[in-house]
Amino acid sequence: MITEITLKDLNISAFINQKVQEIRNAVGNGIAINALSGGVDSSAVTMLGHRALGNQLRTVFIENGLMRAGEAEQVAGFFKKLGVEIEIIDAREEFLDALKGINDPEKKREAITQTFYKKVFGRLVRESGAKFLLQGTILTDVDETVAGIKRQHNVFEQLGIDPQEAFGYKILEPMIQLRKDSVRAVGKELGLPAELFDRIPFPGPALSARVIGEVTRERIETVRKATEVVERILKNVRAFQYMAILHEDRVTGMRDGKRDFGQQIEIRCWDSVDARVASPTQLSWDTLRQLASDILNEVPGVVSVTYNIATKPPSTIEAV
Amino acid sequence: MITEITLKDLNISAFINQKVQEIRNAVGNGIAINALSGGVDSSAVTMLGHRALGNQLRTVFIENGLMRAGEAEQVAGFFKKLGVEIEIIDAREEFLDALKGINDPEKKREAITQTFYKKVFGRLVRESGAKFLLQGTILTDVDETVAGIKRQHNVFEQLGIDPQEAFGYKILEPMIQLRKDSVRAVGKELGLPAELFDRIPFPGPALSARVIGEVTRERIETVRKATEVVERILKNVRAFQYMAILHEDRVTGMRDGKRDFGQQIEIRCWDSVDARVASPTQLSWDTLRQLASDILNEVPGVVSVTYNIATKPPSTIEAV
Numbered sequence: 001m002i003t004e005i006t007l008k009d010l011n012i013s014a015f016i017n018q019k020v021q022e023i024r025n026a027v028g029n030g031i032a033i034n035a036l037s038g039g040v041d042s043s044a045v046t047m048l049g050h051r052a053l054g055n056q057l058r059t060v061f062i063e064n065g066l067m068r069a070g071e072a073e074q075v076a077g078f079f080k081k082l083g084v085e086i087e088i089i090d091a092r093e094e095f096l097d098a099l100k101g102i103n104d105p106e107k108k109r110e111a112i113t114q115t116f117y118k119k120v121f122g123r124l125v126r127e128s129g130a131k132f133l134l135q136g137t138i139l140t141d142v143d144e145t146v147a148g149i150k151r152q153h154n155v156f157e158q159l160g161i162d163p164q165e166a167f168g169y170k171i172l173e174p175m176i177q178l179r180k181d182s183v184r185a186v187g188k189e190l191g192l193p194a195e196l197f198d199r200i201p202f203p204g205p206a207l208s209a210r211v212i213g214e215v216t217r218e219r220i221e222t223v224r225k226a227t228e229v230v231e232r233i234l235k236n237v238r239a240f241q242y243m244a245i246l247h248e249d250r251v252t253g254m255r256d257g258k259r260d261f262g263q264q265i266e267i268r269c270w271d272s273v274d275a276r277v278a279s280p281t282q283l284s285w286d287t288l289r290q291l292a293s294d295i296l297n298e299v300p301g302v303v304s305v306t307y308n309i310a311t312k313p314p315s316t317i318e319a320v
Numbered sequence: 321m322i323t324e325i326t327l328k329d330l331n332i333s334a335f336i337n338q339k340v341q342e343i344r345n346a347v348g349n350g351i352a353i354n355a356l357s358g359g360v361d362s363s364a365v366t367m368l369g370h371r372a373l374g375n376q377l378r379t380v381f382i383e384n385g386l387m388r389a390g391e392a393e394q395v396a397g398f399f400k401k402l403g404v405e406i407e408i409i410d411a412r413e414e415f416l417d418a419l420k421g422i423n424d425p426e427k428k429r430e431a432i433t434q435t436f437y438k439k440v441f442g443r444l445v446r447e448s449g450a451k452f453l454l455q456g457t458i459l460t461d462v463d464e465t466v467a468g469i470k471r472q473h474n475v476f477e478q479l480g481i482d483p484q485e486a487f488g489y490k491i492l493e494p495m496i497q498l499r500k501d502s503v504r505a506v507g508k509e510l511g512l513p514a515e516l517f518d519r520i521p522f523p524g525p526a527l528s529a530r531v532i533g534e535v536t537r538e539r540i541e542t543v544r545k546a547t548e549v550v551e552r553i554l555k556n557v558r559a560f561q562y563m564a565i566l567h568e569d570r571v572t573g574m575r576d577g578k579r580d581f582g583q584q585i586e587i588r589c590w591d592s593v594d595a596r597v598a599s600p601t602q603l604s605w606d607t608l609r610q611l612a613s614d615i616l617n618e619v620p621g622v623v624s625v626t627y628n629i630a631t632k633p634p635s636t637i638e639a640v
Contacts, residue, residue: 105572212569249532249569252425252640254633262634266626280612282605292600292629303634306586306626309612313574314582314623320572 004139005177012189016048019174023052023134026172032132033058035121036086038075040197041136041175044183047190048174049134050084058087058128062120064112065092066206066220069228075196082191091120099208099215105320108215112205122159137173138183209320213248222246225299226265233291234269239281242269244295245319253303262303265295269308270317278312324459325497332509336368339494343372343454346492352452353378355441356406358395360517361456361495364503367510368494369454370404378407378448382440384432385412386526386540389548395516402511411440419528419535425640428535432525438480457493458503529640533568542566545619546585553611554589559601562589564615565639573623582623585615589628590637598632 005015023032034049036042036059049057059079063072076086098115102108125133175183184197208215210223226244234242245266253262272278283291292305308315325335343352354369356362356379369377379399383392396406418435422428445453495503504517528535530543546564554562565586573582592598603611612625628635 212571247567247569249567251532252636252638254636259636260634267629285602288629292631296630296634303630304628304639305630307629308624309587309608309627310616310623310625311612314580314616316572316574316579318572319624 002139002142002176004179005182007179007182007185010178010182010185012185016051016186016189019048020052023049023172023174026170027053027056027132029056030132031056031058031128031130032134032172033060033125033128033130034134034136035059035116036061036075036079038071038196038199039136039202040180040187040192041138041183043075043078043136043192043196044187044190045134045136045175046079046084046086047082047187047192049172051190057134058130059084060087060089060121060124062089062091062116064095064116064206065217066095066112066208066215068202068207068231069224078193078196081193089120089124091115094119096215096217096220101214103213105209108208108320109205112208118160125159132170132172134172134174136183137176139177139179142176205320209318210243211246212320219246222263222299222301223265226295226302229294229298230267230269230291233287233294234283237269237281237283237287240270240272240275240278241317242267242281243318251304255303260303263301264304264306265299265302266306266308266319267291267295268317268319270312272312272317275317276312278317280307280309280311283307322459322462322496324499325502327499327502327505330498330502330505332505336371336506336509339368340372343369343492343494346490347373347376347452349376350452351376351378351448351450352454352492353380353445353448353450354454354456355379355436356381356395356399358391358516358519359456359522360500360507360512361458361503363395363398363456363512363516364507364510365454365456365495366399366404366406367402367507367512369492371510377454378450379404380407380409380441380444382409382411382436384415384436384526385537386415386432386528386535388522388527388551389544398513398516401513409440409444411435414439416535416537416540421534423533425529428528428640429525432528442480452490452492454492454494456503457496459497459499462496525640529638530563531566532640539566542583542619542621543585546615546622549614549618550587550589550611553607553614554603557589557601557603557607560590560592560595560598561637562587562601563638571624575623580623583621584624584626585619585622586626586628586639587611587615588637588639590632592632592637595637596632598637600627600629600631603627 032053034046036046046059061072061075072088076088079086095115098111099108102111207220207223211219223244223246230242230244247264247266249264250261251264253260269281269283270278271281288307295302295305352373354366356366366379381392381395392408396408399406415435418431419428422431527540527543531539543564543566550562550564567584567586569584570581571584573580589601589603590598591601608627615622615625
């Protein structure tokens with residue numbers, strides 16, 4: 001049973017000092033490793049770990065080829081300013097290979113998880129000699145695992161590390177008693193910049209969750225360009241989340257006076273408090289026109305753009 | 321070379337009298353036949369033909385199973401009030417069979433054309449003993465055939481009638497010198513009701529052009545229900561055309577708290593003068609909300625609704 005620490009009861013600097021001490025005591029003269037995604041949780045735990053361990057902590061950012069334009073460099077840049085060196089691991093080929101020929105959304109997610117843990121991060125852990133894995137698990141993750149929303153994860157099994165041989169490995173989860181609001185407070189205290197908190201949330205499978213059907217380099221490139229347009233135009237809109245989705249259906253279009261089957265981009269922009277229920281943001285027609293026109297001009301192969309008008313439920317935030 | 325009669329130069333009642341006389345002279349004591357679609361051209365030529373020939377003209381409405389709800393009955397009802405009996409030919413099975421397994425839009429169109437002319441109408445022509453085919457061809461059709469936009473049609477070949485054996489068959493095209501505006505004027509003079517002119521134009525392949533991917537009875541039923549909602553809610557909007565399109569892509573949805581892959585309906589509503597360029601009608605958010613909510617409530621299997629925001633070009637009016 002994990003005891004929750006609410007934001008109201010949280011003494012931020014005392015909490016940080018205590019966790020820094022616990023991490024130091026656990027790791028001693030050893031090596032720890034963690035994977036940074038650029039989300040608030042993994043960013044906060046990275047800062048906490050580096051305050052505790054300095055160069056004894058290796059932080060890797062796994063570039064899976066499914067990220068937004070410039071994402072790895074942007075995240076590494078934030079941390080460089082804070083004096084923390086992030087290793088960017090180029091695993092783009094491995095992820096694209098793993099996704100080849102897969103259309104089913106669940107299987108896509110599974111392929112990404114497997115590639116991340118078993119292949120790429122597992123290899124890094126083994127090669128690094130690190131015996132300590134630092135993870136940004138929060139109390140909500142634990143709740144969701146118990147409730148069956150997230151799958152129960154045996155981290156070692158995920159990493160392809162045999163529990164028999166794995167003797168001595170240790171998982172460190174210093175934020176497991178906190179919820180999101182407290183993690184944000186801890187992150188701010190540790191110096192994380194506002195831009196990092198302002199970034200639109202991005203799900204685990206990244207842009208592959210924004211592609212209906214098979215994920216290929218070319219299709220990821222298409223949805224990445226559309227995502228750039230959507231994030232540029234909507235960045236000042238007060239919305240819970242917004243996204244571009246590449247459809248698999250082909251629709252008729254005209255280019256240079258000729259019929260031309262092309263692709264369709266769907267835009268979703270959601271108003272929501274907690275993602276459980278959501279409704280489409282009532283964007284102005286000026287904004288909708290701008291979105292369509294910039295996508296049609298800037299994204300090769302796209303001849304059609306739609307805007308989601310359905311609520312959740314029965315829709316979901318993501319299409320895939 | 322066909323001489324155009326412009327609306328300005330058209331003496332409507334004199335034109336009607338002249339064409340009635342020409343049709344009578346041509347048919348004599350014979351039998352003529354025509355296929356009514358419910359569009360303005362075929363409706364006007366039906367009225368002209370019946371004024372000329374009375375019961376010597378058989379008018380058939382071919383129910384292809386791809387029409388809007390109640391379409392055949394509605395069109396036949398208009399004509400019944402004008403004293404003209406329309407035979408509704410139930411060819412639903414033949415069309416659905418012909419469309420089975422076809423995904424390519426061009427091949428869909430071809431299957432419908434072939435089934436219409438060669439199978440169904442060709443059979444009716446042969447069985448009727450009619451030697452005269454009355455057609456609502458207008459000057460714009462001729463222009464488009466010459467320009468290669470429509471395919472050059474040898475009507476006999478389309479009907480599967482051998483030109484050698486076909487000696488004695490004759491095509492009557494009384495409106496071939498007119499354009500749409502003049503046809504409307506002639507139609508009004510012949511008593512066609514305003515509702516018939518107010519109906520939203522519907523392309524030849526009917527609802528099959530509103531289904532991306534394979535056309536099945538179930539998928540036609542889905543898009544038909546969505547079309548009913550769209551036409552009901554948008555009937556007072558001043559727009560050039562509006563439609564519901566059933567996508568083939570499956571998207572994630574929630575029903576009764578469970579993840580459920582479902583279907584997506586795209587709505588298009590166009591502002592346009594002549595269909596050459598068009599932009600999405602700037603519907604109010606009240607209307608968009610109503611469209612989405614009624615479709616989600618009334619159309620089984622649909623979990624997502626989008627609204628087209630792209631212009632033509634590069635989009636086209638129809639998706640398929």
